[in-house]
Amino acid sequence: MKGILGRKLGMTTIYKDGKAFGVTVVKAGPCTVVQKKTSxxxxxxxxxxxxxxxxxxxxxxxxxxxxxxxxxAVKVKPHRVLKEFKVGNINDFNVGDIIEAGVFSEGEKVDVTGFSKGRGFSGAMKRWNFRGGEASHGSKFHRELGSVGNHTDPAKIWKGKKMPGQYGNEKKTVKNLTVVKVDAENGLIAIYGAVPGARGGLLVIKSANR
Known part of the structure; x- marks a missing residue:
């Protein structure tokens, strides 16, 4: 399995073979091998x-x-982020090796993991896409949550009930995205489609596992 870390730069359009592709541009690597873990x-x-x-x-x-x-101890310069990747053959890597954007090629399928945009404390309609009540005159139920449980039995609110609370800032993975273009010289990877997070967010790009 191949993998690299990067920062999301934003989205743009790439024209290829007469077709337009909406892509996310990622500044990938360079990453330094810090440790080898064997089976x-x-x-x-x-x-x-x-x-x-x-x-x-x-x-x-x-x-x-x-x-x-x-x-x-390993005589490697300190880095801000550490991440572990499973590999097929551990002997292909040595401590101090550099992994760059060129590790991936055009047309390859990848899984991208990042943290979604944080939206703070949100109501049930925004957070869970509830329908809400009528918007007409006379209604006193517009954007409220509604009933959250029975009275006498069970006389409590069950864990996991969809209610207002923190929305976003969750770890999300988008699978089977296609690498449209790789600029190894500048360390850029253009991935077809949207990926989680805001501009500047940390991303983990790995070979698709299915």
Missing amino acids: EGGEYDAIQVGFEELTPERAKKILTKPLVKKFE
């Missing part, structure tokens, strides 16, 4: 990669001391 010590072979290199001074401010020591 001997765990359940699977995997590599841990770092994204967004930090200066030693900055690293001491925003990273924990154990993380700083970890980077020093």
Whole structure:
């Protein structure tokens, strides 16, 4: 399985073979291999990669001391983000290797994971797409939630009831998206369709698993 980390730049249109493709442009990599995990010590072979290199001074401010020591031990510059990817052959990678956007090719299928836009505390109609009440005169039920449970039995509100609350800012994965274009020189990947998150949001791009 191939994988890389990146930041969402935004959406645009690419014209290819006389067709228009709405794509999301991602600034992918470079990522540095920080650690190798083998099936001997765990359940699977995997590599841990770092994204967004930090200066030693900055690293001491925003990273924990154990993380700083970890980077020093493997003689790799500290990074802001760490992520693990399962791999087929662990011997294809070494600590310090660089993974760039060119790891993917045009036409390849990928799964993209990110955090959806946070919309704060929202009502039930916006959060759960409830219909609401009548908007006409005389109605006293417009955007309210409605009944949330019985009176005597069970005399409580069941867990998981759809109610107002935090909306968005959830981890979401969009599967089987197509890579339309790869600009390895500038570290850009154009992916057909929309992906979760706002501009500048962190994305995890992996080979599609089905």
